[in-house]
Amino acid sequence: MIKKILENLEKSNCSIDDPFMQAVSEVLNSLQPVIENDDRYDTYAILERIVTADRMIQFKVQWVDDHNRVHVNNGYRIQFNNALGPYKGGLRFHPSVNIGVLKFLAFEQIFKNALTGLPIGGAKGGSDFDPKGKSDFEIMKFCHAFMRELHQYIGARKDIPAGDIGVGTKEIGFLYGEYKRITRDYDGVLSGKPFTFGGSLLRPEATGYGVVYFAQEMLKQELEEVLEDQICTVSGAGNVAIHTIEKLQSIGAKVVTCSDSEGTIYDPNGIDLDVLRSLKDNGKRLSLGFYATKISTAVYIHKADYPIGGHAVWNYPCFAAFPCATQNELTEIDAQNLINNGCVAVIEGANMPTQPSAIELFLSEGVLFAPGKAANAGGVAVSEFEMSQNASMEKWSYEKVNAKLNEIMCQIYKRISLTAKEYGNERNFVIGANISAFKRIAEAMILEGV
Ligand code: NDP
Numbered sequence: 001m002i003k004k005i006l007e008n009l010e011k012s013n014c015s016i017d018d019p020f021m022q023a024v025s026e027v028l029n030s031l032q033p034v035i036e037n038d039d040r041y042d043t044y045a046i047l048e049r050i051v052t053a054d055r056m057i058q059f060k061v062q063w064v065d066d067h068n069r070v071h072v073n074n075g076y077r078i079q080f081n082n083a084l085g086p087y088k089g090g091l092r093f094h095p096s097v098n099i100g101v102l103k104f105l106a107f108e109q110i111f112k113n114a115l116t117g118l119p120i121g122g123a124k125g126g127s128d129f130d131p132k133g134k135s136d137f138e139i140m141k142f143c144h145a146f147m148r149e150l151h152q153y154i155g156a157r158k159d160i161p162a163g164d165i166g167v168g169t170k171e172i173g174f175l176y177g178e179y180k181r182i183t184r185d186y187d188g189v190l191s192g193k194p195f196t197f198g199g200s201l202l203r204p205e206a207t208g209y210g211v212v213y214f215a216q217e218m219l220k221q222e223l224e225e226v227l228e229d230q231i232c233t234v235s236g237a238g239n240v241a242i243h244t245i246e247k248l249q250s251i252g253a254k255v256v257t258c259s260d261s262e263g264t265i266y267d268p269n270g271i272d273l274d275v276l277r278s279l280k281d282n283g284k285r286l287s288l289g290f291y292a293t294k295i296s297t298a299v300y301i302h303k304a305d306y307p308i309g310g311h312a313v314w315n316y317p318c319f320a321a322f323p324c325a326t327q328n329e330l331t332e333i334d335a336q337n338l339i340n341n342g343c344v345a346v347i348e349g350a351n352m353p354t355q356p357s358a359i360e361l362f363l364s365e366g367v368l369f370a371p372g373k374a375a376n377a378g379g380v381a382v383s384e385f386e387m388s389q390n391a392s393m394e395k396w397s398y399e400k401v402n403a404k405l406n407e408i409m410c411q412i413y414k415r416i417s418l419t420a421k422e423y424g425n426e427r428n429f430v431i432g433a434n435i436s437a438f439k440r441i442a443e444a445m446i447l448e449g450v
Pocket of ligand 1: 163164165166167207236237238239240241259260261262285324325326327329349350351352376377379380
């Protein structure tokens with residue numbers, strides 16, 4: 001049945017190297033033991049329905065730059081599945097955005113949201129707009145134009161977008177401002193808002209902190225190990241990477257790398273977060289090359305100076321690696337380098353950053369591998385806390401949000417490790433995450449009827 005569905009998808013609209021096909025294949029291929037033990041999945045055509053988006057919305061975004069030149073971009077919102085609750089998932093602004101990328105992200109989001117145990121469905125959206133090199137006014141004008149179209153499809157009980165690559169607190173502020181001007185509704189429809197008008201404490205930090213909470217629990221339970229005093233490598237230099245580094249440093253780990261789309265920094269003394277922030281925080285997009293001009297012990301490796309097929313960021317000895325940049329950034333060659341250099345755990349902060357052959361290698365070599373849909377779910381969990389706070393007009397304390405975030409990450413670990421064990425694949429957290437999320441979503445779809 002699984003083979004037929006994948007063939008049909010390929011025939012209809014997807015090529016095998018499409019990230020959506022990659023994500024669907026990974027999930028469906030791990031569901032065989034569940035599917036064969038419950039006829040209802042076939043009766044209710046759950047697999048066919050779960051791989052098909054409820055709707056895919058595409059719109060034109062027209063805006064004017066600081067020199068009065070007119071630009072047109074594509075805008076999208078993919079509402080994939082709302083069996084468990086309102087559609088929920090981020091907006092990505094990046095030139096690589098297209099329907100295929102957003103379909104993969106929206107599909108993954110259904111499973112991630114299900115793993116949190118919270119009542120949220122899955123969606124994703126964004127635009128091929130490139131925020132790099134744009135002034136704040138241009139970003140504001142683009143966000144306003146984007147929201148003029150998007151507002152008609154979203155709502156606090158319907159679809160609640162958040163941030164992702166290229167969309168941080170600043171962009172969410174502009175988007176929410178326009179939403180309120182158009183609708184005159186103060187219903188908190190976006191999450192990741194600035195704290196002064198409805199945002200939750202700890203939302204900016206939540207994904208990165210959650211990644212570390214997950215890693216701590218996994219290492220404690222599986223290896224009786226801690227991250228304190230261990231060397232870690234992190235890729236990326238955006239929201240998820242910065243907060244992963246911040247939390248790792250706060251618990252005594254030494255993070256020796258970070259990277260962006262142009263190159264990698266290796267700093268054997270540990271990444272200096274103040275310097276990194278001065279280049280990348282809050283939407284700043286300066287080159288990481290400047291880091292090495294400020295810190296004499298650091299080395300900058302431009303991507304052009306590193307052999308094709310791998311990334312410099314994964315070529316340093318470490319105890320644990322945290323890919324936090326983007327999809328498919330960690331190749332089989334990188335995986336082999338990490339293993340050769342003594343890495344015992346890989347925890348995904350980004351969405352699907354590890355290529356399938358690299359995952360296979362980690363699993364076969366006994367490296368603990370935590371898939372993003374489980375390990376990076378802390379961001380969406382705190383987004384849901386923001387929705388709760390908005391609905392009740394409350395403000396939760398930092399301590400309360402942090403404790404709940406930690407609890408959710410530990411529960412996710414427990415849920416997926418127990419499921420992996422139950423289905424005869426101990427320590428295979430890919431299978432554990434896919435089966436555990438699938439069962440929750442499928443049950444809701446069956447109970448709600450067709
Ligand atoms: P940001 O835009 O804040 O940062 C993205 C970082 O990745 C930047 O440093 C960027 O470099 C780098 N990057 C982008 N493309 C590439 C590439 N092709 N090769 C190497 N580096 C690249 O995004 P986030 O930190 O928010 O998101 C990072 C990942 O985490 C994404 O996969 C996202 O989907 C996922 N995620 C984010 C959540 C959140 O709460 N923000 C929640 C859950 C998952 P440059 O500056 O040069 O573009």
